[in-house]
Amino acid sequence: MEVSSSSDYRATQNVELVPDMIEDVKIEDVKEEGPSFYCDLCDAELVRKVAQAFLPGLATACVDNTAGGLFSSAGSVAADIRKEMVDDMTLRSENFVAETVVLEGGPEAEKSDHPFDIISDFVDDFASLKRNLFSRVSGWLLSEKREDRIDDFVQEMEVNGFWLLDKREAIAQTLVKNVDFKNAFHCDKKFNSPEELAEHVPVCGFRSMTCENEGCNARFSANQLARHDSICPFKIIPCEQKCLDGIMRREMDRHCITVCPMKLVNCPFYAVGCKSAVASCMIEKHRCEDLHSHLLYVLQGIHKEASVEDLKRRIGQLEKASTGNLADARDARSLTSRVKNLEAKLGPLEITPLKTVDEQTTDAIDEETTKTAGKDVEEKIKSLEVSAESKDSEEEARETTAKDSEAKLESVEASVNSKDCRDVEETAAKDSEAKLQSVEVSVKNEDSQEFSPTKQESETATELTPNDIEENPGHSEPSATNKSSEEASKTTNPILQAVEN
Numbered sequence: 001m002e003v004s005s006s007s008d009y010r011a012t013q014n015v016e017l018v019p020d021m022i023e024d025v026k027i028e029d030v031k032e033e034g035p036s037f038y039c040d041l042c043d044a045e046l047v048r049k050v051a052q053a054f055l056p057g058l059a060t061a062c063v064d065n066t067a068g069g070l071f072s073s074a075g076s077v078a079a080d081i082r083k084e085m086v087d088d089m090t091l092r093s094e095n096f097v098a099e100t101v102v103l104e105g106g107p108e109a110e111k112s113d114h115p116f117d118i119i120s121d122f123v124d125d126f127a128s129l130k131r132n133l134f135s136r137v138s139g140w141l142l143s144e145k146r147e148d149r150i151d152d153f154v155q156e157m158e159v160n161g162f163w164l165l166d167k168r169e170a171i172a173q174t175l176v177k178n179v180d181f182k183n184a185f186h187c188d189k190k191f192n193s194p195e196e197l198a199e200h201v202p203v204c205g206f207r208s209m210t211c212e213n214e215g216c217n218a219r220f221s222a223n224q225l226a227r228h229d230s231i232c233p234f235k236i237i238p239c240e241q242k243c244l245d246g247i248m249r250r251e252m253d254r255h256c257i258t259v260c261p262m263k264l265v266n267c268p269f270y271a272v273g274c275k276s277a278v279a280s281c282m283i284e285k286h287r288c289e290d291l292h293s294h295l296l297y298v299l300q301g302i303h304k305e306a307s308v309e310d311l312k313r314r315i316g317q318l319e320k321a322s323t324g325n326l327a328d329a330r331d332a333r334s335l336t337s338r339v340k341n342l343e344a345k346l347g348p349l350e351i352t353p354l355k356t357v358d359e360q361t362t363d364a365i366d367e368e369t370t371k372t373a374g375k376d377v378e379e380k381i382k383s384l385e386v387s388a389e390s391k392d393s394e395e396e397a398r399e400t401t402a403k404d405s406e407a408k409l410e411s412v413e414a415s416v417n418s419k420d421c422r423d424v425e426e427t428a429a430k431d432s433e434a435k436l437q438s439v440e441v442s443v444k445n446e447d448s449q450e451f452s453p454t455k456q457e458s459e460t461a462t463e464l465t466p467n468d469i470e471e472n473p474g475h476s477e478p479s480a481t482n483k484s485s486e487e488a489s490k491t492t493n494p495i496l497q498a499v500e501n
Contacts, residue, residue: 036190036191036192037190037191037192037193037194037196037197038188038189038190038191039187039188039189039190039191039197039200039201039204039206040173040177040186040187041186041187041201041204041206041207041208041221042173042176042177042180042185042186042187042206042221043176043185043186043206043220043221043224044206044208044209044219044220044221045218045219045220045221045224046115046116046176046185047169047172047173047176048165048169048172048219049116050115050116050119050172050175050176051165051168051169051171051172052165052168053116053119053120053123054085054123054163054168054171054172055154055157055158055163055168056150056154057085057123057124057126057127058078058081058082058085058157058163059074059150059151059153059154059157060127060150061081061085061126061127061130062074062075062077062078062081062130062153063135063146063149063150063153064127064130064131064132064135064146065077065081065130065131065132065135066132067131067132067134067135067146068132068134068135069132074149074153075153075156078157078162081130082163084126085123085126086171088122088126089119089122089123089126089171089175090171090174090175090178092122093119093122093174093175093178093179094178096118096178096179096181097178097179097181100181113181113182115175115176115179115180115185118179119172119175119176119179122175173186185206186206187204187205187206189204204222205221205222205223206221206222206223207221207222208220208221209221209222209225211228211232211234213232213234213235213236214234215234216232216233216234216235218232232249233248233249233250234248234249234250235248235249236248236249237249237252239252239255239256239260239262240252240256241256241260241262241263242262243260243261243262245260260280261279261280261281262279262280262281263279263280264277264278264279264280265277265278265279265280265283266278267283267286267290268283268287268330268331268332269294269297269298269331269332269335270332271332272294272297272298272301272332272336273297273300273301274290274293274294274297276290287327287329287330288327291326291327292315294332294335295315295318295319295326295335295339296308296311296312296315298332298335298336298339299311299314299315299339301336302336302339302340302343303349303351305351306349306351307351307352309352310349310350310351310352314343314349317346318339318342318343318346321342321345321346322338322342325338326338326339
C-alpha cells in the first residue's frame with residue numbers, strides 16, 4: 001500500500017496545473033469524486049509463491065557479488081543487496097505497464113504475461129547485475145560448487161529469520177498488483193467509504209482462506225477453494241477399490257496395495273492350478289464355491305494318468321466319504337493331505353485305459369475327415385439346389401420367351417394374312433375388271449364384224465326394193481346366230497355375271 005501511494009504522489013507532482021483548466025473544474029465535481037478506497041486483496045497462493053522466490057534470488061546475488069572475495073561474505077552484504085533488490089523490483093513493476101505498451105509488437109512482447117513469470121524475470125535480472133568479474137569468469141567452471149553455496153545460504157537465512165515470510169508477502173502483493181494489468185490475480189474494485197470496503201472484504205473472491213482438512217496448512221483465495229479441494233492431499237475420500245473405508249488422498253495408494261479388503265490376491269490354491277484373482281475379503285466364499293474345481297486340480301496332481309471323467313467320479317466319492325472337512329482346507333497343502341487320507345479309505349482309483357497317441361490321432365483325423373466330408377456334402381447339396389433353382393428359372397424364362405415369340409408370330413401372321421387377303425381381293429378385282437374389259441372389247445369386235453356390211457352387201461341393200469324386202473324378210477330381222485352368240489357370250493363369262501350381281 002505504501003508503494004502505491006508514493007507512486008500516486010509522484011504522478012500528481014509530475015502533472016503541471018494550467019490556470020485555465022483549474023477555472024473549468026467545478027467544485028461540485030470534486031465533491032462528487034471524493035476519496036477512493038481500494039481493495040488490496042490478491043491471490044494468496046500466487047503471493048506466497050512469489051515471496052518464496054525472493055530468497056533464492058537474494059542468495060544468488062549475494063554469492064555472486066562476493067565470489068573470490070577474501071574480506072567479504074554473502075551474509076555481510078545481504079542487508080544492502082536486499083534493499084537494492086526491493087527498490088529495483090518496485091521501480092520496474094511500476095513502469096512495467098508503460099514499457100509493455102511501448103514494446104508492443106516487439107520481440108519482448110512474446111514473453112509470458114503471468115505475474116509470477118514477470119517478477120521472476122525481475123529477480124533473475126537483478127541477480128545477474130550483481131555478479132562480479134570473478135563470478136562471471138569462474139561461473140561455468142565452478143557451477144556445482146556455486147549452486148551448493150547458494151542453497152546453503154538460503155537455508156541459513158531461513159533458519160536465522162533474516163527475511164520473514166510475512167514481509168516478503170507484503171512486497172510480493174504490491175508487485176503483483178503493479179504487473180497484473182489484466183486484473184486476473186487481484187481485486188480492482190474501489191469504494192467511496194471505509195464502510196463499503198469493510199462490507200466487501202468478507203465476500204471478496206480474493207480473500208485469504210486456510211484449508212479445513214486436518215493436517216493441511218495451505219492458504220489460498222476463496223475463488224480457488226474448489227480447485228484446492230480437488231487436489232488437497234489431506235482430504236478424506238472414499239476408497240478407490242470400493243471398500244467401506246474413508247482414506248486420506250495421499251495415503252490412497254498405500255491403502256489399496258496393503259490393507260484394503262478389496263485388494264485382489266491370488267487364490268490359495270494357485271500352486272495346484274487355480275489362476276483366479278479374488279478380493280481378499282472374498283477368499284472364504286471362493287474356497288467354498290469352487291471346492292469342486294480345487295479337488296479336480298489336486299487329483300490331477302495325484303493321478304496324472306487318469307482321465308477327467310474318472311477324476312470327476314472320484315470327486316463324487318470323496319464328497320460322500322467326507323464329513324465336510326474338505327471345505328475347511330485353507331490352502332493346497334492341507335487339502336491335498338485330506339484327499340490322500342480319504343483315498344486310503346476308499347481304495348485305489350479305477351482308471352479307464354487311455355487311448356494311445358496313435359489312436360487319439362486316428363480318431364481326431366477321422367472326426368476331422370467326417371466333419372469335412374459332411375461339410376463338403378452340405379456344400380454340394382447347396383450347390384445342387386442352387387443349380388436346380390437356376391435351371392428352373394432358366395426354363396421358366398425360356399418358356400416365357402417362347403410364349404412371347406409365339407404370340408408375336410401369331411400377331412405378325414394375322415397382320416400378314418390380313419394384308420394378303422386384301423392384296424388377293426384387290427388383285428382379283430383388278431383381274432376381273434381387266435377380263436371384263438377384254439371380253440367387252442372382243443364382244444364389240446365380234447359384233448362389229450358380224451353386223452358390219454361389206455361393200456357388195458351395202459350396194460345390194462341400197463338396190464333392194466320394197467318388194468325384195470317383203471320377199472326376203474330375213475334381212476329385216478336380226479339373225480338367230482347373233483342372238484345365240486350373245487347368249488353364248490353371257491354364259492361363257494361367269495365373272496361378268498358375278499360383277500353384275
